[in-house]
Amino acid sequence: MTDVPASQDGDLAFFEDLHPPASDFRADVLAGLSRPQKALSPKYFYDRTGSEIFDRITQAPEYYVTRTELALLDRIGPELRELAGPGAVVLEPGAGSSVKVRKLIDALDQPAAFVGMDISGDHVKAACRDIASDHPDLLVGAVCHDFTQGIDLSALPLPDGKRIVFFPGSTIGNFELDGALALLQTLRGWLRAGDALLIGVDLRKDGAALEAAYDDAGGATADFNYNLLSRINAELGGTLDPSGFDYRAFWNPYRSRVEMYLQARRDMGFAVAGQDFVIRKDETIHTENSHKFTADTFQDLARRAGLEARTQCISEDTPFSIHWLEVSGEA
Ligand code: AVJ
Numbered sequence: 001m002t003d004v005p006a007s008q009d010g011d012l013a014f015f016e017d018l019h020p021p022a023s024d025f026r027a028d029v030l031a032g033l034s035r036p037q038k039a040l041s042p043k044y045f046y047d048r049t050g051s052e053i054f055d056r057i058t059q060a061p062e063y064y065v066t067r068t069e070l071a072l073l074d075r076i077g078p079e080l081r082e083l084a085g086p087g088a089v090v091l092e093p094g095a096g097s098s099v100k101v102r103k104l105i106d107a108l109d110q111p112a113a114f115v116g117m118d119i120s121g122d123h124v125k126a127a128c129r130d131i132a133s134d135h136p137d138l139l140v141g142a143v144c145h146d147f148t149q150g151i152d153l154s155a156l157p158l159p160d161g162k163r164i165v166f167f168p169g170s171t172i173g174n175f176e177l178d179g180a181l182a183l184l185q186t187l188r189g190w191l192r193a194g195d196a197l198l199i200g201v202d203l204r205k206d207g208a209a210l211e212a213a214y215d216d217a218g219g220a221t222a223d224f225n226y227n228l229l230s231r232i233n234a235e236l237g238g239t240l241d242p243s244g245f246d247y248r249a250f251w252n253p254y255r256s257r258v259e260m261y262l263q264a265r266r267d268m269g270f271a272v273a274g275q276d277f278v279i280r281k282d283e284t285i286h287t288e289n290s291h292k293f294t295a296d297t298f299q300d301l302a303r304r305a306g307l308e309a310r311t312q313c314i315s316e317d318t319p320f321s322i323h324w325l326e327v328s329g330e331a
Contacts, residue, residue, distance in 0.1 A: 012128055013113075013139045014157055020119050020146035026236055026273050033277050033285070040228055042174055042288035047231050051123075053224045055097065060216035064209075066099075068320040069168055069200045073100060076313040076322060077107030083196070083310065083324055087112045087161035091190065093147030094118055098127050100168045104198070105135065112159040113139040119146050148182075150189055163195040170202035170320075173257070173291040177301070180291070184305035191327050197307060203319035204292045207251035214249035214258045214290065222247035225262055225287050238272045248284070257291040295321050303328065 025044060032039040046054065058066040073080075086109040092101050095116030105111055114131055118124035121144035132140035139159060145151055153163075165187050172180050187197050214221055225247050232238040245262040252259050261284040269278050279285070293301075298321070299309045307325040314321045 012125065012132055012142055014141040015121075015125055015143070016141070016156060017121055017144040018151070020144065020149065023119070023146075029232055029236060029272060030275055033272060037286055038279065038284065039286040040232075044231065045224055045228055045288070047227075050224060050227050050231070053220060053227055056218070056220040057216065057224060058097075060213075060218050060220050062209075062212040062216040063221075064213055064318045065170060065202055065320065068315055068318045069170075069322065070100065070103060072200075072313055072315050072320060072322050073103045073107070073168075075315075077103070079311065079313070080104065080107050080198070080324070081109050084108050084111075084162055084164055086110045087159065089113045089115070089158050089161045089163045090166055091115045091153075091163060092117065092166045093145075093187070094167070094171060095124050095127050096169065098131055100200075101166055102131065102134075104164075104166055105131070105138065111138060112161040113141065115141045115143060115156065115158070117143040117145045117147055117151075119144070148186060150186055153190055163191065165190050165195070165197045167197065168200035168322075170200050170290070172199060173202055173293075174288065175291070176289070177291070181301055181305055184302055184307060188306050188327060193327060195326070196310070197323075197325040199323050199325065201293050201295075201298045201321045201323060202290070203314070203321055204256060204294055205319045207253065210251045210258050210292065211249055214260060215247065221249065221260075225260065228287065229262070232272055236273045239270045240272070241268065241270070244268050245285075255289075255291075256293070256297075257289045259286065260288040260290075261286050293321075295323075298323065 028041055057063050088108050088111045090111055095118050105114060116124045116128040124142045128140050128142040175183055226242040229240040229242045233240055244265050246265060248261045248263050250259055263284045264279045264281055266281050295312060295314055302325050306328045308328040310324045310326050312321055312323040
């Protein structure tokens with residue numbers, strides 16, 4: 001399919017709703033709070049308020065991830081342009097704020113198309129419309145899809161160009177290692193010979209810097225966690241008292257990850273969706289991990305997923321990396 005009309009006046013060339021199974025917030029929360037180590041999934045951080053708070057986190061002086069990756073994208077722009085060649089098709093699973101993909105699109109040589117994918121159809125449509133209105137010559141499509149699930153890209157009206165699956169922000173770090181491997185295998189399934197996965201991966205660094213990045217003095221990351229309790233109260237009839245919890249983030253060098261928790265200041269009883277719970281003083285609710293790799297440990301993982309690094313770019317001052325991965329055996 002080559003002669004696809006470019007999108008005009010901000011309209012999308014297509015919107016495909018693949019009806020991803022709605023993640024069951026209620027069931028996941030009740031199950032998580034019933035475990036010996038109470039836990040809540042970080043994917044539930046991103047309601048409208050949570051997404052706004054995350055923007056605050058990316059502005060926090062301690063949170064180096066976003067600005068370091070943006071600077072790195074600037075630095076490797078010319079190399080990406082070479083590697084991609086003209087007419088590339090950029091696909092972004094979990095399309096967040098479009099700041100990063102815009103930098104990629106601007107670096108490329110006449111990219112043919114951009115397709116944003118996200119589990120929230122409204123969010124991804126809005127983000128893609130913005131990009132379409134600023135890039136009238138770019139075919140822009142949006143897909144409502146859970147990127148941890150496979151997808152049949154041949155069902156989408158994509159131009160023929162080289163596909164670049166763009167997965168920035170070290171979101172891969174949120175997954176346990178087996179989950180990260182499974183995700184890389186899923187994304188590998190999107191690639192044909194010569195296509196690439198362009199992925200941002202945060203690297204191990206000084207523990208104090210990591211703990212500061214995930215517990216900024218301005219309190220944005222703490223608010224990010226408290227908002228999850230407020231969301232449970234608002235959407236699941238919860239009676240949690242956010243002020244009864246302290247937010248904790250600590251670097252676990254043995255598991256090579258930052259672990260984030262809400263810790264009870266006192267014994268508390270609370271209800272969620274009509275189910276009663278008790279949490280003891282100092283007991284915790286685990287909310288998120290952010291795994292930190294070395295370039296080697298990440299590329300080992302990628303190799304196990306059948307992906308070979310064609311090139312990578314690492315920022316030394318604040319260790320962070322971007323990898324251009326191709327299907328193994330095709331390098
Ligand atoms: C969006 C997953 C990349 O782990 O750095 C930031 C999320 N959590 N501060 C990260 C996050 C707390 C962020 N990712």
